Amino acid sequence: MKMITFFLVGLTVHVVFFISIFDIYFTSPLVHGMTPQVISLAPPASRLVLVVADGLRADSLFTPLPNGSSRAPYLRSVIEERGTWGVSHTHVPTESRPGHVALIAGFYEDVSAVAKGWKENPVEFDSVFNESRHTWCWGSPDILPMFAKGASGDHVYTYTYPAEEEDFASTDASKLDTWVFTQVKSFFQSAKSNSSLRASLFEDKNIFFLHLLGIDTNGHAHRPMSREYLENIGLVDSGVAELVSIVEDFFGYDGRTAYVFTSDHGMTNWGSHGAGHPSETLTPLVAWGAGVHNAQRVTGPQPYNDPYLQDWKLEHLRRVDVSQADIAPLMSSLIGVPIPVNSVGVLPLSYLNNSDQFKAESMYINALQVLDQFKVKMTHKKETTLSFLFTPYKQLTESKQEEFRHKAKTLIKQAKYEDAISMCQSLISQSLEGLVFYHTYDRFFLGCSVVLGFVGWTSYVALVILKTHTSLNRYPNLLRQNPNYTLWRLCMCVTVVITVFLFIQRSPVTYYIYCLLPVPIWYSVLKESATLTNLIHSAPTLPLWKCLGYFVLVAIGIELLVVSFFHRAMLTVGLAVLALWPFLSGLFPRAKFQTLSWFLGCLCLAVFPLMPVVGREPNIHLVTCAGLLTLFTSACYLWSSRQRTPLHLGSRQQFVAQMLHVAVCAYVPSLTHSSLQQKQGLPLLNQIISWTTLASSMLVPLLSSTRLFHRLLSIFLSLTATYLLLSTGSEALFPPVLSWLMFVWINIEQEAMIAQGVSGRQELSFVDFSANIDITKIRQLKLDDIRRSYFFVFFIITAFFGTGNIASINSFDPASVYCFLTVFNPFVMGGLMMWKVIIPFIIVMCTFETIQVATQLSSRSLFFIVLVISDLMALHFFFLVQDHGSWLDIGTSISHYVIVMSMTIFLMILSVVTHILTSRRIALGRRAKIHFP
Incomplete structure (x- = not known):
């Protein structure tokens, strides 16, 4: 119940932080x-x-x-x-x-x-x-x-x-x-x-x-x-x-x-x-x-x-x-x-082409029209701000407005039309600047409230991690009931003061949310101050240099991810560094095959951020090749695993059916493209296959065995089939390469656990997602788990930026949805493109779920670290948001924050979905009730 409560509270907090950017930067100018x-x-x-x-x-x-x-x-x-x-x-x-x-x-x-x-x-x-x-x-x-x-x-x-x-x-x-x-x-x-x-x-x-x-x-x-x-x-x-x-x-x-x-x-x-x-x-x-x-x-x-x-x-x-x-x-x-x-x-x-008088009069009317907007905006802001706090736009006070109008009218009467036009243009410029001034009047105030809440929430999650998922020495709680009661009274007083202040200023309801949310967050942080005290007392027993090294590396890694939003090639640099990790960590001697597979997988995936997101010419042959690659890798896995985990006849039949389905989906884009080139329209059979594939993509894996690799392979085949239908070129190769690296990651993390001497290791082939977890075998977090969490965040960003994505609006190519529909429908087309973006997310999320099971961690401990890393990135982008420069620069800076916050919210929801996708199984008849390996 506590986890559900934390999930709902965390989701609410992040939704508020997400919506805040629209009140700060996207409010209507009308x-x-x-x-x-x-x-x-x-x-x-x-x-x-x-x-x-x-x-x-x-x-x-x-x-x-x-x-x-x-x-x-x-x-x-x-x-x-x-x-x-x-x-x-x-x-x-x-x-x-x-x-x-x-x-x-x-x-x-x-x-x-x-x-x-x-x-x-x-x-x-x-x-x-x-x-x-x-x-x-x-x-x-x-x-x-x-x-x-x-x-x-x-x-x-x-x-x-x-x-x-x-x-x-x-x-x-x-x-x-x-x-x-x-x-x-x-x-x-x-x-x-x-x-x-x-x-x-x-x-x-x-x-x-x-x-x-x-x-x-x-x-x-x-x-x-x-x-x-x-x-x-x-x-x-x-x-x-x-x-x-x-x-x-x-x-x-x-x-x-x-x-x-x-x-x-x-x-x-x-x-x-x-x-x-x-x-x-x-x-x-x-x-x-x-x-x-x-x-x-x-x-x-x-x-x-x-x-x-x-x-x-x-x-x-x-x-x-x-x-x-x-x-x-x-x-x-x-x-x-x-x-x-x-x-x-x-x-x-x-x-x-008119008289100078007409031009001057027209420009004067234009100036009055823009000035009227400024006056209404100024009046509204003045009425909703305490008089001693109100700051007027000094370049266009009421006296200066009247002076402008009087001079312009006088110049027109004196037939000095050029001077009148120049003055009116100056008035328009000042009025537009004043509109921006009052439109962004509350931006700093709201920004401070959001940052305060952000820092408080991140601090709270970090303290929860230290308190519930680490092996710090326990010292008596220094914060007894009386100090907690004092703290509670202090927070109530702050709440009342903020509420009265906002009420007097007739602030919108959302302002109350942004300004009051930090109060309970910081109350929770201060309540957990004893955890920080425990950390300080435990410091002498901790490997401080190792801790410092981890945190420095993660900080550098976060900066690399931030820069990758501006330059996708930084992901290639990151993947090249990640490729060396097993060699640097000493895993190579004990896991040579996994290390070499990891190295090659990282290098293959590193190619995709170097490819253009937009401007690619359609190449349907690459879609067909991606389908063949998917079939080849799946067949190799099934062949190699036949001795360790033999498939039951029902599971074998399902995999054969899924592989045939992938083959069909690899051919449908080629057939559709050919038909459209010949201007014969979208074939009905292709459309039926596409929509059926989309509708069943999340249900078919639930029919497979819940054994670890069997379920992951079923998910991979089902999602790849849909992705092929939404592809037009080289991006179709991305899911097979990503999935290959994710399978290797699972194996190499298991080897890393052995190297660390963690007991209770199971053979991965026999791990069952649906099996009841033995609580006695759940371990506490270690420093290396920070690295695992960072890897997950890195792969999530790579899944987003590695191929076509919504980071740039003009990366949308309508040709990607032609297997589903060709009649213009912005919302259906947008939904299909969004699902294309989500598919790599699900592959990475399912892998992360597997790693938590394989490394004997509770389902929430690693995710807490992920939450902290994601929030630090979001806070970084919040400070990078700008309201000056070109419209494109402003829009880009805001969209980066929106993307990170959306991703954080989405990952919280997707973690629940992937847990169901990996651990649940649909029972079809009596035979399905038998648990096959």
């Missing part, structure tokens, strides 16, 4: 209560057409063909003759939803909002669509609904195709774009005979939004350099040309239509997106029509240092780059609607 700002001057356009080519890279559109022509001749002619062009720089994550939110709402969506939902999440922010008189949208059911649901009034109309059409195995994904263009054409055709619709269309402040998903789908399925992707760009170009003709014809060429063509994100060469590679963050922007500058030729050097202009052959035309959020105020200005109140975009004046 504020509410601002008043929309409207320009008094007439806008240049009555309507706007927004075309978003999902997944279109800037270089794919702008780079001409080898013969000098363009794959997008219409848009090229717009760039060269009657429009303004540039690059729109996106933010991480470069995904469709945050990209469209930045384009249409003008701010960069927080991660917590993305996690709420993809399709049906109600709009909790203002947008250009919401401010328009009418907006008509055509395109994907994954994007359009979030801008329609929650919009004030009923003026955003969406037309979407069925979600099933978003099929990566489609013979022609460009049909998604053809559908959109066809629907728009029919829409304007029907409007000619529909008087009410025609009247609405001729009103001002209207928007037409075309979301084109074909390019993105073809990029995922065939890569951005493929014929399908590039031809889809040509189809979009001709569709835009026809669209402009239809719109101009319908409105009688009145010159009141503005056009904006852009993309939500780009795509890597290997067909993924989500991170910060230039191929993902550089997207095209082309604007033309009413209120937009015509093409402007330049003779001098462009104000951009990148090498792209020469490749694009556009160095003679003025290029105007923007941040993606800047497009929202540009669209608002063109049709005269208020800039979305949550926008942090800055109006790109270089795109506007």
Whole structure:
């Protein structure tokens, strides 16, 4: 019962630490209560057409063909003759939803909002669509609904195709774009005979939004350099040309239509997106029509240092780059609607072809709109902070705000438009900095609370290890009941003070949790201070130099693991060092075969961190080779173990069936890949085999014998079969190599136990996971167990970073799930990819469970050490979290902490799962009730 209580408490503590990072760094930047700002001057356009080519890279559109022509001749002619062009720089994550939110709402969506939902999440922010008189949208059911649901009034109309059409195995994904263009054409055709619709269309402040998903789908399925992707760009170009003709014809060429063509994100060469590679963050922007500058030729050097202009052959035309959020105020200005109140975009004046007065007034409105957000944020923080503790943003006090506004307005009245624009841009910059200041106002306070809890929890676990799992000399407990009672009263007083303080400041409920959690943790630590006293008294009897050496080596090892998050090659260095361990520890003379196997296994596994996580070309032949390697190693084991632990007929039949199943799963990816290449779709039989394999992967091992190696082999075969179906290349070789090393690790740890003179050793072949543990044979922890625990943490990190993983968002390759489904479904696909990441975890966890049994330790003692090592890593990453630098640097530092904390929580849960997976057996009929070896 105590272990269950400790597990639940530990899980709760780590969940709180995990969630804290979202309150500290991932809170929503949105504020509410601002008043929309409207320009008094007439806008240049009555309507706007927004075309978003999902997944279109800037270089794919702008780079001409080898013969000098363009794959997008219409848009090229717009760039060269009657429009303004540039690059729109996106933010991480470069995904469709945050990209469209930045384009249409003008701010960069927080991660917590993305996690709420993809399709049906109600709009909790203002947008250009919401401010328009009418907006008509055509395109994907994954994007359009979030801008329609929650919009004030009923003026955003969406037309979407069925979600099933978003099929990566489609013979022609460009049909998604053809559908959109066809629907728009029919829409304007029907409007000619529909008087009410025609009247609405001729009103001002209207928007037409075309979301084109074909390019993105073809990029995922065939890569951005493929014929399908590039031809889809040509189809979009001709569709835009026809669209402009239809719109101009319908409105009688009145010159009141503005056009904006852009993309939500780009795509890597290997067909993924989500991170910060230039191929993902550089997207095209082309604007033309009413209120937009015509093409402007330049003779001098462009104000951009990148090498792209020469490749694009556009160095003679003025290029105007923007941040993606800047497009929202540009669209608002063109049709005269208020800039979305949550926008942090800055109006790109270089795109506007209007009077200096209009530009100055528009920039002034932009400044007021951003300033309003700052004022609301400041007021809210001031109201929820004690007056003597409140620190204002000194660069933008209330007096300075009023001074800014007055000067800018005066300059506009005096027709000093350039000066007014400069002052407004300065005000916007100050307001944005002030928003960040108040948005991160409580960050230091919350961070200190979390660190205090972290240190307390790690100290408590260390004291529990010393108290319950070591052989320290016992001395009388120096902390009697009276001091404990005094300590309890002190903690209660601290709790009351913290609660009152947070209540006065009207802090959120989560603040109470973060600030109060350290109190019971440190109460528990101080209660165990006698254990520390015992350690001090026992110090003279301990091998201090050996202890110090172990702790120094583990500290260096932890630093190596931390660095490996930034440089995966450090795992190769670590594995090379681990390969020498048996030689350095003196195990080689007594276990030569195991030592050489360990050495070769470490070196083979060391190759994988040197291989690219992303950008790999699919190589289905390697998947087939991985299947053959799995069959070979399994057959060798069964053959070598036939004398020591003969298999019963039922077990033999199960292993033969599992091996045949692996052979089938090794062939299914090849068959699926061939079918998709021929554009014949996903074969139904392959899909049935894949889903059946996935569903049975955790059940089949429960049918096998609970003898140690038999059960481990069954788990390995079952999980590898699923992993093969989720592989596209060299990563399929990772589980067989990892499993080989894990089997060797079990054997070599047994030899290490003999070398240490531990009695009661059993022959591993006869160890049974389900047998009742003889408590009298459970030993106390020794220094060498720290090394075992570190090895486990190291292999867990290697299992995570050794091959494709979620550390980089753009490592996701949709081709990995094509054996299961090809229709776009982000949550199912994400779940399958997560299971692929988990499979190596389970292999390592089952090995660790085995080592605890084989080395005669309780199921919790080694895990306690693992918990301390993991928490030290997490605390290290907590200090590495940064809120400055590039968006990618900030996101990376936060994601590392999230990964380590998620892994710690996951390992606590997975330890229970692996215990069941190794020690339980499903009884099928009477025969299954007999325990066979």
